[in-house]
Amino acid sequence: MKNTFLYINILLLGVLGISSCQQDDVNLPESSVRDVQTQANLDDQKIRALLTNYTFNDIDFEVINGVDKVKDSGYTHENIKFIRIKDTNGTTISLTEDQKEVSTGTPIINNTKFLKVINNVPFSGINYKLYYLQLREGEGKPVTIIDPTLNTYKGELFGDSRTSFTANEVSITTVFDEFETPVWTNELTEIPGFRQVLSNFKTVLPINKLDAIENTNQKLVKQCQVFSNDDDNGGVGTVDPSYGIGVAFVPSGLAFFSNEQSLVNGNNIVPYQNLIYSFTLFNTEYTDQDNDGIPSLLEMTTVEGSIDPTIDTDNDGLPDFSDDDDDGDGRLTILEVEVMDNLPDIDSNCDGVFTNDNDVEFLDENGNGIFDHLDNTIRVGF
Numbered sequence: 001m002k003n004t005f006l007y008i009n010i011l012l013l014g015v016l017g018i019s020s021c022q023q024d025d026v027n028l029p030e031s032s033v034r035d036v037q038t039q040a041n042l043d044d045q046k047i048r049a050l051l052t053n054y055t056f057n058d059i060d061f062e063v064i065n066g067v068d069k070v071k072d073s074g075y076t077h078e079n080i081k082f083i084r085i086k087d088t089n090g091t092t093i094s095l096t097e098d099q100k101e102v103s104t105g106t107p108i109i110n111n112t113k114f115l116k117v118i119n120n121v122p123f124s125g126i127n128y129k130l131y132y133l134q135l136r137e138g139e140g141k142p143v144t145i146i147d148p149t150l151n152t153y154k155g156e157l158f159g160d161s162r163t164s165f166t167a168n169e170v171s172i173t174t175v176f177d178e179f180e181t182p183v184w185t186n187e188l189t190e191i192p193g194f195r196q197v198l199s200n201f202k203t204v205l206p207i208n209k210l211d212a213i214e215n216t217n218q219k220l221v222k223q224c225q226v227f228s229n230d231d232d233n234g235g236v237g238t239v240d241p242s243y244g245i246g247v248a249f250v251p252s253g254l255a256f257f258s259n260e261q262s263l264v265n266g267n268n269i270v271p272y273q274n275l276i277y278s279f280t281l282f283n284t285e286y287t288d289q290d291n292d293g294i295p296s297l298l299e300m301t302t303v304e305g306s307i308d309p310t311i312d313t314d315n316d317g318l319p320d321f322s323d324d325d326d327d328g329d330g331r332l333t334i335l336e337v338e339v340m341d342n343l344p345d346i347d348s349n350c351d352g353v354f355t356n357d358n359d360v361e362f363l364d365e366n367g368n369g370i371f372d373h374l375d376n377t378i379r380v381g382f
Helices: 002-015 035-052 069-073 192-198 214-223
Strands: 054-058 082-084 113-121 126-136 149-158 172-185 246-251 273-282 336-340 361-363
Touching: 035 246, 035 273, 082 192, 113 172, 113 192, 126 192, 172 273, 192 273, 214 336
Parallel strands: none
Antiparallel strands: 054 082, 113 126, 126 246, 149 172, 149 273, 246 273, 336 361
């Protein structure tokens, strides 16, 4: 599943044109904008330096002698502790006795259990390397780069924007953004590196299993409540500790590049700033990108059940999930399927309001085994 979703990410970063300040650069004169490839190489050096200079409390996220702190103690990304192990002169800093209880002391760059690397992420004409920690993949639904997610997260700055530096100088500096209460968000699509990493994780297992829904595809698409009610305390309630936990190390080229960001807490992101996002992922809501009545996830799903975002039935250059006439017959897809509302009430976006969500039925009027919206030999209603 991880590899197939990587293909989703690569396609969407190129096809959907997720907003990037590499193309906007409104805050710098054109002559001042750095070369994208040169900056990408520089950012990669800084990220590798950071991963060499730090370790973290990896033992806390292991299952040791039957003890699982994530599940037993409700650990989330807020329990991640980065520990500096190289000083600015390159001298090794020994762990304290307390630190030894929670960390192996392994530099993050060498932590093969938790550190993952996505190679050759294409964006703005070049390929990036993207590093992230996968402390827990998650046990629920897969996430795509195009759909909103429900998560908590913390954003931190590291390094600086200088082109001249020594590796030992690279350090974590400032928290620039943080949500300690789960928030539905898709504005992070403006940071494609973060969304790229998120889509390699899965959500929490839902409280309600939707047993009344028999169709396998509909069970995948339909959302249900993941938090229990907590009316007494006015909070979001408890949640099954099967969520995804990770850390994304985002180069400036997959963040804001040369555009400065003024944030409400006063911690501005300067041009060419690399970012760290630590996060806990709870849920996702599958959307219909082209408003054709079919959730985008289903338009990426093959008959074998795998995910292929390149499916383009009419070969017009638009993948089906972003094409409102999938078979190119001149008849909109939404007119060649039947949209219904016949399922039990569910909470589709975890807002506490139970609603009936639309179901879609695929039609095959001529019985040739090809759904009408994918069959350009038949135009329903013509």
